[in-house]
Amino acid sequence: MARLTTFSKLLITILILLALVFGFNFLTNGKLLSGVLGGDETTVEATDGGTGTSTTGSATTGSSSGDPIRVGVVTWGGYAGGQYFNEGFKATNQSRFKKEYGIDVEFVLNDDVVSSLNAWKNGDIDVHWYTIDAMPTIMPEMKDFDPVVLWQADWSRGGDAIVVKRGINSVQDLRGKTVAVAELTPSHSFLLWLLDAGDLKPEDIKIVAQPSAIEAAAAFKSGQVDAAVVWSPDDELSVRSVPGSKILESTRSASNIISDVFFAKRSYAEANRDRLQKLYEGWMRGAAEINSSAAAKQKAAKILGREMSLSEADALGMMNNVRLTTHGDNVNFFSQNSDFRGVTGGDLYRRMAQEYKDLGFINSSIAPFRSVAYGGNLVSEANARLTGSEHAGEGRTDFAPVTEEEGTDKEAIATKRISINFPTGVSTLDDNAKQIIDEEFVPIAKAFGNARIRIEGNTDNTGSLATNIALSKRRAQAVAAYLTREYNMDNDRFIIVGNGPNKPIANNSSESGRAQNRRTDFEIVR
Structure with a gap:
């Protein structure tokens, strides 16, 4: 039998000791070696002109209640409210979320949406962006994660x-x-x-x-x-x-179609309700400050430019293509304002879910908006704290009086023809006519909220020309009056035209042709 040398015995002894040390370190979750090697979880702060960028030694660094809230974002100006309030993308002691709410927030920038969503599924991101119109298309693949919508961040306004x-x-x-x-x-x-x-x-x-x-x-x-x-x-x-x-x-004129929201797994939202409440309120305060202060907006542009490798001018231009939504906007978005007549999150979610189903892109059932609209809870709790005009929802768009050029000469980019049946010689809307307007035109009028609408009344050729022109104009005026009264649209938004029989789309020699000519045209005017 071979004998062990003195060196071999020493080597075996060292290996046994190392095995004992690492075994004990494993059982104590790394605390032994962490203390020996000086590896305590610490944050090394490095300020850059007072902006508070930082490098962290651990994902849990600086968090008073565990990990920071990791928010997945893309290169977009609509998330500026939260990024401005956080003083950047990293979780640092300079963040107002940290100073005023005691929470750590980290923004994770990834323009590869598929990769970013996978990170959310895997738990590497806690809160993720998407647009409410397209969210129904990802709901089937997200079903096992039970996603809930937390808040609305912006409306696209030119993006x-x-x-x-x-x-x-x-x-x-x-x-x-x-x-x-x-x-x-x-x-x-x-x-x-x-x-x-x-x-x-x-x-x-x-x-x-x-x-x-x-x-x-x-x-x-x-x-x-x-x-x-x-x-x-x-x-x-x-x-x-x-x-x-x-x-x-x-979307500068098609102002209420594309809206960014943030969502989380329901289990995460329930386990972190208090932290998400603080995140929402700080974010809304940031958005309100940017909306009401040129200096705050410029500071936000500096932060976004630095973090996204853009010039301040480009970052500012990006922000100018959105409406940063406030707490009041979220009240409206989650249908908590009974007087609101604009576009809600539920409106967009439901309509686009049906559109994409009709096109064959969605082949399974998806959760209804009322069950995923978790943000209503955050909004309700913040009502007592987020008060004042800076937190109010966006008002309706008010238009200048119609000019002569806009009356008939201004080019229309889109025309929607709707058959509204009036009794002979009558310009009053009955319930059936109102329902047709509600279903076929009102959603478009709301979605294109910053565009003028030309309403053109048309008749067949039965009767005198002068009588038909006057009648068709009264009918167009009746439609505009209904939209103003029921949906709080500015009366100056509408261009009223009575064509009478002068713009037929079918032959007046047949009853079917005359019926087609008795119509109302709604035009979106450039």
């Missing part, structure tokens, strides 16, 4: 647009044309709304599906398609690249 080649001047001109769009995204939702406003259906155009809005812009710039739905700043860049092209429409 989404459709660019078109020369010769396309209205939505109707898109018929038969090729349109590049990233399906199942806010771009897709915007396109569907626009087609509806122009009396077109998806099958009336040739959709060229793209992986993202960036690829949609590239397809347009390279001449592969006639139009594309893009995100800012690709709208302006596309127009510069293609001679004669233009922006047909954007």
Whole structure:
């Protein structure tokens, strides 16, 4: 039998001791070696001009109640309220969330949406962004995680647009044309709304599906398609690249279609209710300050520019393409204001769920909005603390009186023809007429909240020309009066036109043709 040398005995002894040390370290969750090596979880603060950027030695660093709340975001100006209040993207002692609420917040930037959503599923991100219009499309794959909507962060106000080649001047001109769009995204939702406003259906155009809005812009710039739905700043860049092209429409006037929300797993929301309440209230305070102070907005642009590797000017431009929503906006969004007549989160969620089901993109049932609208709880609890005009919801858009040019000459980008049946010689709306307006036009009028609407009354050729023109104008005025009274729309928003029999769309020689000509046209005016 071979004998062990003195060195071999020493080596075996050392290995046995190391095994004992590491075994004990494992049983004590690393505390032994952590203390020996000086590896306590500490935060090394490094300020940059007072902005409070930091490097952390652990995910739990600086948190008074465990890990920081990790918020998944993309390069977008609509989340500025929270990022400004946090003094940046990292969890630091400079954060107002930390100073005023005792919570740590970390923003995780990832423009790869699929990757970011997977991180949320895996628990690497706690709170994630999405748009409420497109959220129904991801609900089936999220079913096992039971997602709940926590709050509304913004409305897109120019961040989404459709660019078109020369010769396309209205939505109707898109018929038969090729349109590049990233399906199942806010771009897709915007396109569907626009087609509806122009009396077109998806099958009336040739959709060229793209992986993202960036690829949609590239397809347009390279001449592969006639139009594309893009995100800012690709709208302006596309127009510069293609001679004669233009922006047909954007969410600057289609103001209540695309809305960013944040969501979490229901289990996380329930376990972290108090922390999410504080996150919501701080975020809303940040948004209110930016909305009401030019200095705060400039500071927010500096923070976003630094964290997203953008110039301050670009960051400011990005923020100018959104409406940062306030606490009052969230009250409206979650249907907690009985007097509100605008677009709610439930309106968008339900409509787009049905749209995408009809198109075959959703093949299973999804949770109703009332069951996922967890944010109503946060909103209710904050009502007593978030008071004052800066926290009020956005008021209706007020328009200047209609000019002579806008009366008949201003170009319409979309026309929606609706048959409203009036008894002969009558201009009063009956209940059936009101229901038709409610169902077929009111959603469009709300969605395109910053656009003027021209209401044109039309008749057949039965009777005198003068009588029919006067009657058709009274009927258009009756429709405008109804929208003003029932939905609090500004009366100056409407352009009233009585065409009488002068704009027929069918032959007046038959009863069916005359019936088609007795119509009301609703036009979205550029």
